[in-house]
Amino acid sequence: MMKDGSYRIQDYILRDTIVSAIEGAxxxxxxxxxxxxxxxxxxxxxxxxxxxxxxxxxxxxxxxxxxxxxxPPICHLHAGGNLYREISEAQCIALLEQSIATVRAYPHSVNRRPTVIAIPTSDPGEPDAILHRLNVLTAHYREMLESDADNAVLGSPDEYFTLYSKEDMLRLACADLPDDPSSPDEWMVPVAKYMSLEQFKYPLVVVQEYGLSVxxxxxxxxxxxxxxxxxxxxxxxxxxxxxxxxxxxxxxxxxxxxxxxxxxxxxxxxxxxxxxxxxxxxxxxxxERWVEYKAAYLAHWPSQPGIWPEVIVHGARGTPQGMAQLTPYPQGFIQLHGMTKDITLFDGGLVNAGQRSAQPMLPQCMIDKVDTGWEWEHVRVRTERAIGHFSQWLPAFENAEVGGIPLCGAQQIPGDxxxxxxxxxxxxxxxxxxxxxxxxxxxxxxxxxxxxxxxxxxxxxxxxxxxxxxxxxxxxxxxxxxxxxxxxxxxxxxxxxxxxxxxxxxx
Structure with missing residues (x-):
């Protein structure tokens, strides 16, 4: 309905759609x-x-x-689960299918930009470990398009992921920052220009995993x-x-x-x-279930050069070099995860249900953060840690500042x-x-x-x-x-x- 009380034609279309659906069941x-x-x-x-x-x-x-x-802090559409090296291919395929359905159901909730996956030289993992899985996911995505063309929400299967050698990155580092990136190469330009290329194993991966606005x-x-x-x-x-x-x-x-x-x-x-x-x-x-409390942090990067993809730097969960995640938003705002116990994870934040209750009991301080918010000093300290964590691979990011209150919450994990x-x-x-x-x-x-x-x-x-x-x-x-x-x-x-x-x- 418009402000004057009249209806647009789209309003009638919506109402007819609802009536038709209701009569169908x-x-x-x-x-x-x-x-x-x-x-x-x-x-x-x-x-x-x-x-x-x-x-x-x-x-x-x-x-x-x-x-x-x-x-909790939803920010990433896991169209293949490439953030998680430790999960099975079956889970990755399930996340791909579920993510495609989510894009189709909530098309206006999606931030359409790719995700860069990088493995630092300090990490024992190798890029080859995820390349087989990426090929499996590409093949499955192609099968989904063959069965239903409307599943083509991640672009062409041939562009589901793209690999970049160090030579590719050095070439892109000489390119101008694009105003409106559209190709994988254009999205990679700021990464090539500003991240410490010597600190990564190659190839780097650009994958069509998008953002999701809660x-x-x-x-x-x-x-x-x-x-x-x-x-x-x-x-x-x-x-x-x-x-x-x-x-x-x-x-x-x-x-x-x-x-x-x-x-x-x-x-x-x-x-x-x-x-x-x-x-x-x-x-x-x-x-039987687990519950895990987590937090993501908001930084503001006023000097941000160019338009960025999401960047994931793999690392061992719960260690000082845990996975780092930089999720871009407009106007220089960045959502940060750092899978260390001093940033996104918390001591005592992963608990399971006991014999007397189906509800795992988190520490009261975490429940208070969910229900009533954070004290400013805790916001500042953890956000600055998150900024520092990512700055080790992106030195220019050290100039970022606290951008707002954390997005926090807890997730249930059914089973054992x-x-x-x-x-x-x-x-x-x-x-x-x-x-x-x-x-x-x-x-x-x-x-x-x-x-x-x-x-x-x-x-x-x-x-x-x-x-x-x-x-x-x-x-x-x-x-x-x-x-x-x-x-x-x-x-x-x-x-x-x-x-x-x-x-x-x-x-």
């Missing part, structure tokens, strides 16, 4: 609405709500925060679910009790006015993020393997499911598994094509509207607007 047997309760409105719960409500499923969302998707993703979810008749958003509602019934669950909530309400649903989705175990405990559903990076949904009984994301891109696959489960039980009938990644409730949203909403969300959360602004996007 019918409840089996009784004809009554099949009602799903989703506890948690992070990327998992919001994605599930968008998909379910867009297919006509009556959906109730319960989120304790005042807005959707306010969880603020534009949050904006997409908020705009997509506003005013949808079959989705009820219960923000600032704390779930205090759940109880299994004969054919469903009752959910008791407490709202800011001090009122207590009980809601009855046919199916319960636990999408509580790192607090998933707390709801498991309420539901008496034991589950803390190195797991690709997970989606698990079920406990017929009417209880968890969305157990380690990476945001797994949310759609998890939701599809839950929908398939519900259809297999005869509770709903889904229309043909329901498994396509597109989301009916967001398909007609305009990029400009998403960006403006994202800037508003970033400001409300005390982050720079730059984190909500897209990098160059030619698609």
């Amino acid at each position: 019918k409840v089996a047997e009784t004809g009554l609405p099949f009602k799903v309760g989703i506890v948690g409105g992070g990327v998992a719960g919001a994605t599930a709500a968008l998909k379910l409500a867009g297919l006509g499923v009556e959906t109730l969302v319960f989120e304790s925060s005042e807005s959707l998707v306010s969880g 603020f534009r993703l949050a904006a997409t979810a908020a705009l997509g679910l506003e005013g949808v008749p079959n989705c009820t958003l219960n923000l600032k509602h704390r779930v205090t009790h759940v109880e299994e019934a004969a054919q469903g669950w009752s959910i008791t909530t407490h709202n800011p006015a001090g009122e207590t309400h009980t809601h009855h649903v046919d199916f319960l989705i636990n999408a509580c993020g790192f607090r998933t175990g707390a709801l498991d405990d309420l539901a008496q559903r034991p589950r 393997d803390p190195s797991l990076r690709a997970a989606d949904a698990s079920f406990d009984g017929e009417r209880y499911a968890r969305i157990e994301l380690v990476k945001a891109s797994s949310a759609l696959q998890a939701t599809d598994r839950i929908l398939a489960h519900c259809e297999s039980k005869g509770w709903i009938t889904l229309p043909d094509g329901w498994q396509k990644p597109s989301l009916a409730l967001t398909a007609s949203l305009h990029r400009d509207a998403i960006v403006e909403k994202a800037k508003e969300i970033a400001t409300l959360r005390n982050y720079p607007e730059a984190l909500a602004i897209p990098l160059p996007d030619r698609n």
